[in-house]
Amino acid sequence: MDYFLQNLINALQWGSFYAVISIGYSMVYGVLMVFNFAHGDIFMLGTYIGFAIATLFIAVFSALLPTWVIFAAVVIITMFLASWIGVFVEVVGYRPLRQAPRASAAITGLMIGIIFETGILIFLGAKRLSFPPLMESHVYNIGGVYFTNIKVMVIVISLILMLALHGLIQKTKWGMAMRAMSFDFLAVPLMGVSINIIAPLTFAIGAGLASVAGILYGQAYPILDPYMGVLIGWKAFVAAILGGRGSIKGAAMAGYLLGFIEIFVAMVFPSTFRDLIAYSIILLILTYRPRGFFGMEYSTKLRL
Amino acid sequence: MRKIAFLLVVAVAFVMVFAFSGCGDRETVIKVGINAPLTGDIPKVGEGTKYAAQMWLEDIEKAGGLEVGGKKYKVELVIEDNESKSDSAVKANTKMITQDDVLVIVGPQSSAQAVPAGEVANNYKTTMISPWSTNPATTLDRPYVFRGCFLDPFQGPVVANFIIEEFGFTKAAVLYDVASDYPKGLAEVFKAAWEKKNGAGSIVAYESFTTKDTDFSSQLTKIKRSGAQVLFTPQYYNEVPLIVKQAKDLGWTGPIVGSDSWGSAETVELCGEPCYGQFFSSHYAAAGAKGATKEFIDRYNKAHGYIPDDVAALTWDALRLAQQAIENAGELTGKIETDRTAVRDALAKVKDFAGITGNMTFTEEGDPIKCAVIVKINDKGEYEFYKSVCP
Structure with a gap:
């Protein structure tokens, strides 16, 4: 039992990252109907920004302010700075190609991602960096189940972020505009909602979320390298598809599901087969449910 | 023109x-x-x-x-x-x-x-x-x-013998990257050498992951449950800190032993305190050199x-x-x-x-005959000469 619970906690932590990152894919798809393939690298860049802010704050304020204030400040400032990366990607990569064939628009993201990776490589060198701990790690043991305060923090903050996003989208005018835009992007601009505001906003929110995921990631897996966003980005993309394209709820749920499948497959089978079995399961799910969990019918979308 | x-x-x-x-x-x-x-x-x-x-x-x-x-x-x-x-x-x-x-x-x-x-x-x-x-x-x-x-086949038995002599353990676990030649080769050799000494089934967990993975929690949970006394992980400096840290977070208390791929100066820089006190086999040790x-x-x-x-x-x-x-x-x-x-x-x-x-001195194959060194990461994070093991 404790073995199962231990893996449950492991899966919750790991799934949280997939969930928060895959939401970024889903939101952009909802509004622009393209996948932002730079998202994994936006996550990477967000982590580096978080690293810079965290290092600065710890150096300057660690004696003056309590840990949680520093943590909150790092999260908020990083989120703010990282959202501008999202805006940058939209304005530079996607806006000029909005009328271009879908395939061209899809690969701009890939190219921007590569530019980010090599940019970091050139400016910071290929040296690995170690994310400074923003709080002291404590290991707790309850009935044979081991967890740290960082694990709990990762899970809780991810949930808070997703709930906040849900509120933003369902309760605010901006959210309403985004929902409207994803419903029909030809008619909505006629009502006075500009896609040139909604699209960058969507990218900014996605990037902000990814950067917080990056800070949390830096606490749980404190080694930064310029290619850290590639694999997790691709897997989160799988989650976004599995959740149903454009569905934020679906992306979050599929993110957790992906984490659970990966962890529990490795629990039951030899770990060498983990990805083989895990992704075969997902292939199977998609075969029987090609639209993912909450994907809309194709015909209801005007643009496809 | x-x-x-x-x-x-x-x-x-x-x-x-x-x-x-x-x-x-x-x-x-x-x-x-x-x-x-x-x-x-x-x-x-x-x-x-x-x-x-x-x-x-x-x-x-x-x-x-x-x-x-x-x-x-x-x-x-x-x-x-x-x-x-x-x-x-x-x-x-x-x-x-x-x-x-x-x-x-x-x-x-x-x-x-x-x-x-x-x-x-x-x-x-x-x-x-x-x-x-x-x-x-x-x-x-x-x-x-x-x-x-x-060679790898030399390092495997050296590390296995060292653990047995030093700690007297009989159950070991291995965690390695299945997608990379070096860790995979070394993991196999270590397993063979360990089982030769302690009998079949004495490698109680033989777990793997693939390059670029950062979460090893499910493998480590399995390793911990297997009752292993020592963990051997022949990984590089970008993975060792994650493995050691996550193992400690999951309540692992035994020693974690590595191979010469740990020897980079960055291992300790990135890992910090969790890596202190761990051992690895290497070609040379800087602390105590003459x-x-x-x-x-x-x-x-x-x-x-x-x-x-x-x-x-x-x-x-x-x-x-x-x-x-x-x-x-x-x-x-x-x-x-x-x-x-x-x-x-x-x-x-x-x-x-x-x-x-x-x-x-080179053999026919172009491989040198030389000794291995067991290095201990001391409390200051230095690589300290611990023992020399010759073939």
Whole structure:
């Protein structure tokens, strides 16, 4: 039992990252109907920004302010700075190609991602960096189940972020505009909602979320390298598809599901087969449910 | 008319390019190729390689060049980046052999690159010395390929014996990267050696992951449940800190033991306190070094501001081996194919070479016979000499 619970906690932590990152894919798809393939690298860049802010704050304020204030400040400032990366990607990569064939628009993201990776490589060198701990790690043991305060923090903050996003989208005018835009992007601009505001906003929110995921990631897996966003980005993309394209709820749920499948497959089978079995399961799910969990019918979308 | 003039200019340019590139430099310059991972997964390894090579070149230049058959030759380094990728390492070797006309190649460092790159060097009959590659396949049936370190099959039993002697454990777990040659090879050898001593089934967990994975929680949970007393993980410095930290977070209290891939200076820098007190097998230990080894360490530390890791020390030895082979090769004819073979023959005959990582004599296969060192990461995060284990 404790073995199962231990893996449950492991899966919750790991799934949280997939969930928060895959939401970024889903939101952009909802509004622009393209996948932002730079998202994994936006996550990477967000982590580096978080690293810079965290290092600065710890150096300057660690004696003056309590840990949680520093943590909150790092999260908020990083989120703010990282959202501008999202805006940058939209304005530079996607806006000029909005009328271009879908395939061209899809690969701009890939190219921007590569530019980010090599940019970091050139400016910071290929040296690995170690994310400074923003709080002291404590290991707790309850009935044979081991967890740290960082694990709990990762899970809780991810949930808070997703709930906040849900509120933003369902309760605010901006959210309403985004929902409207994803419903029909030809008619909505006629009502006075500009896609040139909604699209960058969507990218900014996605990037902000990814950067917080990056800070949390830096606490749980404190080694930064310029290619850290590639694999997790691709897997989160799988989650976004599995959740149903454009569905934020679906992306979050599929993110957790992906984490659970990966962890529990490795629990039951030899770990060498983990990805083989895990992704075969997902292939199977998609075969029987090609639209993912909450994907809309194709015909209801005007643009496809 | 203008067309003719243009053609003439192009023709002259061509002639000049060829004249300069072909211009008999070969007679007085010896080119030594370095194939190193300057970027990619393990750039620190590339940096150590480059610095050691530059220090070696300094020495040669101070001596006024390399003396072969009574004649002084200038030495030039050709440093190619293999991006820590197998295909790039193959390309780098091909380029250095066919375009740069290097006499010998030092590198690549990791087995993942050294195994395929060695194939190229051997096919072109060019001597290659991999300082750090411990996989047997690198030199196997390749008369032109040598190495400066011991082999995986040697490290496996050394580590297994060390754990059994030191702690008296009977149950061990292994965690390794299934997608990388070096950890996979070493994990298999360790398992075989351990089970030979403690009987079948004494490896209670044999878990793997793939390159770029960062979450090992489910493997480690399994390892912990298996009742293993020690964890052996032959991983590189970018994974070791994550593995050690996550293991501690999951309540693992036993020792975690590694292999020479831990030896990079960055392991402790990235890992910090969780890694203190752990052991790994290596080629040399900086803390407690004497003689020529200490001289090298001090000089490197002065120039670059940190203690050199084993890669730098082994590269240094490999270059000095190459130097000795070139010096022993007799006269250089200027015909690169003949000279390459002469260097190879001279290198194969090297006996009791006094390297800073130990004395070496090459076997038929091009592998040196030398001792391994067990290193303990002490409470200050230094790599301390703990024990020497000879074959």
